[in-house]
Amino acid sequence: MKPAANPNKMPAAKSPSLALICGDDEFAVKARAKQLHQQWCEDLGGMDHETIEAAVANSGEALTALARLREALQTLPFFGTGKVIWLRDCNFLGDERAATAQAVTETLNELAEELKKFSWQGVRLLISAGKVDKRKTFFKTLDKIGRLKRFPAGQWTTATGGTGGSRGARGRPPAAKGNFRGSAGGTGQPRRSHPRQLDNEVEKLCLFAGDRKRLEVADVAAICTRNKTARAFALGDALATGICRACCGGWTRNCGKSNPARKNRKLDCCTV
Numbered sequence: 001m002k003p004a005a006n007p008n009k010m011p012a013a014k015s016p017s018l019a020l021i022c023g024d025d026e027f028a029v030k031a032r033a034k035q036l037h038q039q040w041c042e043d044l045g046g047m048d049h050e051t052i053e054a055a056v057a058n059s060g061e062a063l064t065a066l067a068r069l070r071e072a073l074q075t076l077p078f079f080g081t082g083k084v085i086w087l088r089d090c091n092f093l094g095d096e097r098a099a100t101a102q103a104v105t106e107t108l109n110e111l112a113e114e115l116k117k118f119s120w121q122g123v124r125l126l127i128s129a130g131k132v133d134k135r136k137t138f139f140k141t142l143d144k145i146g147r148l149k150r151f152p153a154g155q156w157t158t159a160t161g162g163t164g165g166s167r168g169a170r171g172r173p174p175a176a177k178g179n180f181r182g183s184a185g186g187t188g189q190p191r192r193s194h195p196r197q198l199d200n201e202v203e204k205l206c207l208f209a210g211d212r213k214r215l216e217v218a219d220v221a222a223i224c225t226r227n228k229t230a231r232a233f234a235l236g237d238a239l240a241t242g243i244c245r246a247c248c249g250g251w252t253r254n255c256g257k258s259n260p261a262r263k264n265r266k267l268d269c270c271t272v
Contacts, residue, residue, distance in 0.1 A: 017120035020142045022093070022129040023151030027199075030089075032149060033128035037086050040124050044082025054090035054129075059101035062092040066107050070114070077122060087127045093138065094131035105136075112141035201225065 021033045041049055050072045054065045069087055077083040092099040099105075115125075125146075132139050132150075142148065201224050208223045209215055 016147065017124040018115065018142065018146030019125070019149070020127045020129070020132075020139075020146060021149045021151075022127075022132045023149075024131055024153035025151040026130060028151040029128055029130070032151070033086070033088070033126060037084060037126055040084045040126065044084060044122070044124070046077060046081035046083070048077040048081070049084040049086075051086045051088055054087045054092070056092055056098050059092075059098045059104050062098045062101070062104045063107060065090075066104075066111060070111065073114070073118065073123065073125070082122045083124070085123065085125045087125070090127055090129035093129045093136070094133050099133070108136070108138040112138045115141060116145060 019036060021029055021036070023029050037051075052065055052068050052072065054062075056062045056065060065087070069085065072083075072085045075083075092104055093108075127142070134140075134143075204223050205215060205220065208219060
């Protein structure tokens with residue numbers, strides 16, 4: 001039998017100086033990590049901040065990055081103010097080839113034990129990574145003693161961590177600074193488009209609008225890019241929502257120019 005848990009034992013406190021930002025959504029992970037790094041640097045001030053590139057190709061490079069990280073943690077800030085360490089774009093915390101090396105696993109476990117006992121006075125550590133194996137000791141340690149933010153794939157997330165919020169990945173309003181008149185599909189991009197592409201289209205709209213507080217459908221049509229991927233997703237959305245005749249008509253109008261044989265083709269999607 002397992003011993004009964006001690007009700008008087010306090011849970012381990014999470015350190016506000018340790019953060020892991022990870023997930024399959026590379027764009028959202030990089031945007032949020034960059035924002036948090038900038039915020040921490042402004043809070044602490046000074047010039048002693050370090051960025052360690054952790055995108056490696058083999059286990060040897062992974063061990064080198066971990067050695068630099070451990071050295072940075074033990075080096076005091078030169079001016080005595082504070083220090084932000086960013087382990088950027090780490091790609092050996094999941095099931096990658098470099099992550100499966102025994103030496104890398106042992107070094108990560110040793111680092112986890114050091115982080116548990118580390119005194120975070122004047123030092124903050126930010127780790128940004130892609131896919132992370134939640135079964136590993138290093139991840140469990142960071143989840144226990146630090147702050148964790150995950151960005152799953154296929155989800156449009158804002159830089160502040162929200163989902164589908166009122167601001168884009170760079171802190172801008174989605175359609176310039178005010179209201180937008182017209183349908184949401186006027187951008188020509190599906191709701192499941194890549195966040196990087198959506199961000200680029202929003203930036204183009206903001207620059208095109210200038211000081212105007214309102215955008216029209218004509219503005220979107222004039223500046224935004226329309227591609228075949230967007231049309232394909234629009235067709236799928238229409239089929240899923242049962243707008244059969246409208247979507248088939250739109251498909252034949254778009255495809256008829258390049259393929260005359262499909263010009264009069266009708267899809268029997270009412271039986272789908």
